[in-house]
Amino acid sequence: MSEKAKRVAAAAAVELVEDGMTLGIGTGSTAEYFIELLGQKVHAGLSVSGIATSDRSAALCRRLGISLTTLDDTPVLDLAVDGTDEFDGALNLIKGGGGALLREKIVAGAAKRFVIIADGSKQVDVLGAFPLPVEIIPMARQPIVQRLTDLGAAVTLRLDAEGAPFRTDEGHWILDGDFGPTISEPARLAGDISTWPGVVEHGLFCGMAERILMGSGDQLTIITG
Numbered sequence: 001m002s003e004k005a006k007r008v009a010a011a012a013a014v015e016l017v018e019d020g021m022t023l024g025i026g027t028g029s030t031a032e033y034f035i036e037l038l039g040q041k042v043h044a045g046l047s048v049s050g051i052a053t054s055d056r057s058a059a060l061c062r063r064l065g066i067s068l069t070t071l072d073d074t075p076v077l078d079l080a081v082d083g084t085d086e087f088d089g090a091l092n093l094i095k096g097g098g099g100a101l102l103r104e105k106i107v108a109g110a111a112k113r114f115v116i117i118a119d120g121s122k123q124v125d126v127l128g129a130f131p132l133p134v135e136i137i138p139m140a141r142q143p144i145v146q147r148l149t150d151l152g153a154a155v156t157l158r159l160d161a162e163g164a165p166f167r168t169d170e171g172h173w174i175l176d177g178d179f180g181p182t183i184s185e186p187a188r189l190a191g192d193i194s195t196w197p198g199v200v201e202h203g204l205f206c207g208m209a210e211r212i213l214m215g216s217g218d219q220l221t222i223i224t225g
Contacts, residue, residue: 005215026082039064096133096203140198
């Protein structure tokens with residue numbers, strides 16, 4: 001059921017894409033549906049260029065014939081489309097379950113419009129059931145663990161399949177902070193974490209998304225906050 005819902009959301013996002021657009025192209029299972037459907041449109045003659053938020057998404061785009069560019073060449077994007085791990089009624093998000101939060105936030109910030117695609121399981125009343133990813137410089141691990149713990153989070157260092165610290169595409173580590181769900185003031189927490197030395201980025205996306213395209217079975221709901 002959720003796979004159908006993801007595809008419904010992704011299909012709705014593809015309908016927002018117009019010929020000649022520059023796109024931010026997200027990461028994750030729902031974003032991959034978007035990439036696949038976009039590839040079909042490109043094969044049928046649609047002309048777009050995109051910036052992928054992860055090496056995995058970039059590889060899929062290349063395989064499907066979607067042209068890629070860079071923010072050096074295209075610093076302003078028409079539209080960014082990405083998935084999310086959680087969202088609340090005010091369109092605050094937790095992202096970064098796939099480890100691409102830094103690039104995702106950079107790309108979303110460069111876009112005139114930022115649209116989220118998700119299935120209904122990602123909708124929550126209060127953020128925090130999904131652990132909050134915090135991308136860090138390895139040297140700063142223990143001080144940041146202590147700060148997150150002081151705020152009430154249970155903190156773990158994300159590991160890869162071999163048991164070594166997971167490294168993002170930019171070479172950083174990720175701490176996952178399990179808050180409960182108790183993040184009742186996400187913008188405030190986002191501002192606090194951003195000031196900590198050693199934090200590269202965090203997975204709270206507040207005040208960025210224009211809308212959520214949410215699939216539930218074969219039905220689409222548009223949430224604008």
